[in-house]
Amino acid sequence: MICAMSSGSALATRLMTTTTELPAMHISRSVSFLTSQQQQYSYYSFLHTCPRIATFTPTKQLKLLASTERISAMASSHVEKLSPSSVSAENPVECGSSVHDASSSSLETQASASPKKRPADENIRDEARRQGLGAPRCTFSAKYVPFSPFEDTEEEYSLDEIIYRSKTGALLDVQHDLEALKKYDATYWKNLFDSRVGKTSWPYGSGVWSKKEWVLPQIDNDDIVSLFEGNSNLFWAERFGKEMLQMNDLWVKQCGISHTGSFKDLGMTVLVSQVNRLRRMKKPLLGVGCASTGDTSAALSAYCAAAGIPAIVFLPANRISIAQLVQPIANGALVLSLDTDFDGCMRLIREVTAELPIYLANSLNSLRLEGQKTAAIEICQQFDWEVPDWVIVPGGNLGNIYAFFKGFHMCKELGLIDRIPRLVCAQAANANPLYLYYKAGWKNFKAIKASNTFASAIQIGDPVSIDRAVFALQNSDGIVEEATEEELMDACAQADLTGMFTCPHTGVALAALIKLRKNGVIRATDRAVVVSTAHGLKFTQSKIDYHSKAIADLPCKFANPPVQVANDFGAVMDVLRRELSLRLKAALLPFQPLLFCVFPVRVPVIKVWMSWFCHCA
Numbered sequence: 296m297i298c299a300m301s302s303g304s305a306l307a308t309r310l311m312t313t314t315t316e317l318p319a320m321h322i323s324r325s326v327s328f329l330t331s332q333q334q335q336y337s338y339y340s341f342l343h344t345c346p347r348i349a350t351f352t353p354t355k356q357l358k359l360l361a362s363t364e365r366i367s368a369m370a371s372s373h374v375e376k377l378s379p380s381s382v383s384a385e386n387p388v389e390c391g392s393s394v395h396d397a398s399s400s401s402l403e404t405q406a407s408a409s410p411k412k413r414p415a416d417e418n419i420r421d422e423a424r425r426q427g428l429g430a431p432r433c434t435f436s437a438k439y440v441p442f443s444p445f446e447d448t449e450e451e452y453s454l455d456e457i458i459y460r461s462k463t464g465a466l467l468d469v470q471h472d473l474e475a476l477k478k479y480d481a482t483y484w485k486n487l488f489d490s491r492v493g494k495t496s497w498p499y500g501s502g503v504w505s506k507k508e509w510v511l512p513q514i515d516n517d518d519i520v521s522l523f524e525g526n527s528n529l530f531w532a533e534r535f536g537k538e539m540l541q542m543n544d545l546w547v548k549q550c551g552i553s554h555t556g557s558f559k560d561l562g563m564t565v566l567v568s569q570v571n572r573l574r575r576m577k578k579p580l581l582g583v584g585c586a587s588t589g590d591t592s593a594a595l596s597a598y599c600a601a602a603g604i605p606a607i608v609f610l611p612a613n614r615i616s617i618a619q620l621v622q623p624i625a626n627g628a629l630v631l632s633l634d635t636d637f638d639g640c641m642r643l644i645r646e647v648t649a650e651l652p653i654y655l656a657n658s659l660n661s662l663r664l665e666g667q668k669t670a671a672i673e674i675c676q677q678f679d680w681e682v683p684d685w686v687i688v689p690g691g692n693l694g695n696i697y698a699f700f701k702g703f704h705m706c707k708e709l710g711l712i713d714r715i716p717r718l719v720c721a722q723a724a725n726a727n728p729l730y731l732y733y734k735a736g737w738k739n740f741k742a743i744k745a746s747n748t749f750a751s752a753i754q755i756g757d758p759v760s761i762d763r764a765v766f767a768l769q770n771s772d773g774i775v776e777e778a779t780e781e782e783l784m785d786a787c788a789q790a791d792l793t794g795m796f797t798c799p800h801t802g803v804a805l806a807a808l809i810k811l812r813k814n815g816v817i818r819a820t821d822r823a824v825v826v827s828t829a830h831g832l833k834f835t836q837s838k839i840d841y842h843s844k845a846i847a848d849l850p851c852k853f854a855n856p857p858v859q860v861a862n863d864f865g866a867v868m869d870v871l872r873r874e875l876s877l878r879l880k881a882a883l884l885p886f887q888p889l890l891f892c893v894f895p896v897r898v899p900v901i902k903v904w905m906s907w908f909c910h911c912a
C-alpha cells in the first residue's frame with residue numbers, strides 16, 4: 296500500500312520539479328496512469344500540500360479526475376479552499392509540531408518519504424521536541440469567556456490565568472478562534488485527525504491530543520501530560536439491540552475502557568497538562584484538588600502521579616466503590632474521606648481552592664470539557680463523519696452532556712458534519728434534579744438531596760453545570776429521562792447477558808433507551824449511541840449483590856447466581872441436567888407457538904426431548 300501511495304506522490308513530485316505551471320491536461324493524463332485508488336489519493340494528497348499546483352489546476356479538470364467519492368471530496372476541497380496563503384504560510388501543525396502534524400505534508404507523503412528512525416537515545420517526547428524546533432508560531436488560539444450564551448460580553452481571560460468564574464459568577468467557557476480554524480476545510484481536518492489515530496507520536500497518539508488544535512492549541516507538546524487516552528471502542532451492541540429493542544444500529548461508546556476506567560481521563564489530561572504548564576511558568580500552585588464520587592479522583596490522581604504533581608481528593612465516606620477508593624490511594628494522592636455527600640465535598644473544595652493555591656479539577660473548570668468533548672468528535676470520526684440520530688449520556692454533575700454538545704457543535708461549525716444528534720441526558724431517579732427541571736418545562740430549578748443509588752458516580756443533587764446542560768439540551772432538541780434502581784440494575788444485567796460488562800451509570804443510560812424505544816420516541820431504524828462512562832469492573836459489588844438476589848425490594852429478575860455443587864460426578868451431572876433443561880426451556884419458550892405451526896409433527900419429538908431433560912432433573 297505504501298508503494299502504491301508513494302508512486303502517486305512520487306509522480307506528483309516529478310511533475311512539480313519539471314514544470315512550474317502545470318497544464319491541467321498534463322495532470323489529467325498523468326493521473327490516469329495511476330491505477331489504484333491509493334495512488335490517486337496519494338497524488339491528491341500531494342497536491343493538497345502544494346499550493347502552487349493546486350492553484351494552477353482548473354476546477355473542472357480536478358473534478359474530472361475524481362473517480363471516487365473520496366478523491367472527489369479532496370479535489371473539490373483543494374479547489375474551493377486551498378490558496379497559497381492558507382496552506383503554505385499558516386500551518387495548523389506548528390503548535391509544537393511533529394511528524395504527524397499536518398504540517399506541509401499529508402500522511403501519504405509522509406509514508407512515501409524515507410522513514411525517519413528515532414535514535415536509540417531519543418524518546419518520543421524528545422523526538423517531538425526535535426521536530427518542533429524552528430517551527431513557525433501557532434496560528435490557533437483559545438481563551439476563557441463567560442458562559443453566558445444569551446448576553447454579549449467583552450470579558451475574556453487567558454487560559455494561563457487561574458480563574459473559574461466570570462465577574463458575575465457565571466461559569467467560564469473555552470472559546471476557540473473558529474475563524475482561524477475555518478481557514479482549513481473539513482476534508483483537511485478529517486484527514487489530519489485520521490492520520491493520527493493509533494500512532495505513538497507524541498502527543499498525537501492520544502485520542503484527545505490527536506485533536507490538539509481544537510482542544511488546547513497553544514500548549515507546548517512538552518508540557519502535555521498524556522497516558523494516550525481516548526480512541527475508545529465504539530461497541531456494536533448487536534444482540535442487545537436486536538433482541539431487546541429490535542434495533543440493528545445500536546452502539547455503546549466505551550469511554551470507560553480507559554487508563555483509570557472512566558471518561559474522566561479525557562478531561563484530566565487537558566487540565567493536568569495546563570497545570571504542568573502553569574507550574575513551569577512559575578505560577579504558585581501547591582497541587583490540584585477535586586471533590587469526587589470516585590472517577591474524577593481516580594483520573595486526577597493518576598495524571599498527577601504521572602507528572603509528579605501533588606493531588607488532593609475529597610471523597611464522601613462510604614459512598615464510593617472500593618475499586619474507586621483504592622485508585623487515588625495507590626497513586627499517592629492525599630485522600631480526605633469526608634463525612635458528607637458529594638455536594639458537601641464540592642462545597643468544601645470550592646472554599647479550600649479559594650483560600651489555598653490548589654488548582655480546582657472539577658468540571659466546573661471548563662478546561663476539563665475541552666478534553667471530554669473529543670469523545671463526541673471521535674464518535675463522528677468512527678462513523679466516517681455520519682451523525683448518529685441519538686446520543687444518550689448519563690448525567691450527574693452535568694459537565695459531560697455539555698462537553699458532548701460542544702464536540703458535535705464544533706464539528707458542525709467547521710463543516711465536518713451537517714447536524715447535531717439529539718442528546719438524551721439520563722439520570723437516576725434517586726438523583727434527578729435535571730429530570731425534574733425538564734419535566735417542569737425548565738421552570739424554577741431546585742437542587743435536591745440525592746438519595747442513595749447504585750449509580751453512585753451520578754449521585755448528585757446540586758449539579759455545577761446545570762446551565763450548561765440546559766443549553767446543550769435546548770440546542771439539540773434534547774430529552775431528559777430517568778431510571779429507577781430496578782430499571783438501571785435490570786438494564787445492566789440484560790446488557791451483560793449479551794456480552795457487555797456495564798457500570799450502573801451505563802445502566803441508567805440503557806434503561807432510558809429502553810423507555811424511549813418502548814414509547815416510540817427512538818425508532819427501530821434509528822442509529823443510537825449510548826455513552827458508557829465507566830468500566831463495570833469498578834462496580835463489582837453491585838453486580839454481586841444483584842446476582843446473589845441480595846438487594847432489598849429488588850426482584851433481580853435477571854440474576855444468575857453460581858450453583859454450589861459437591862465434588863462428585865453424579866452431583867455435577869444432576870446439576871447440569873437440571874440447569875441446562877431450565878435454560879433450554881427458557882430459550883424455547885418464545886418459539887413454542889411457532890414450533891407448533893411450522894413443525895406440527897416434530898413437536899412431540901421436541902416435547903419428549905425436553906421432558907427427558909426435565910425428568911432427569
Ligand SMILES: N[C@@H](CCOP(=O)(O)O)C(=O)O
Pocket residue numbers: 586587588589590591592656657658659691692693694695752753
Ligand atoms: N462523577 C464525578 C462527580 C464529579 O464531577 P466532575 O464533572 O466535577 O468531575 C466523579 O467521578 O467524581
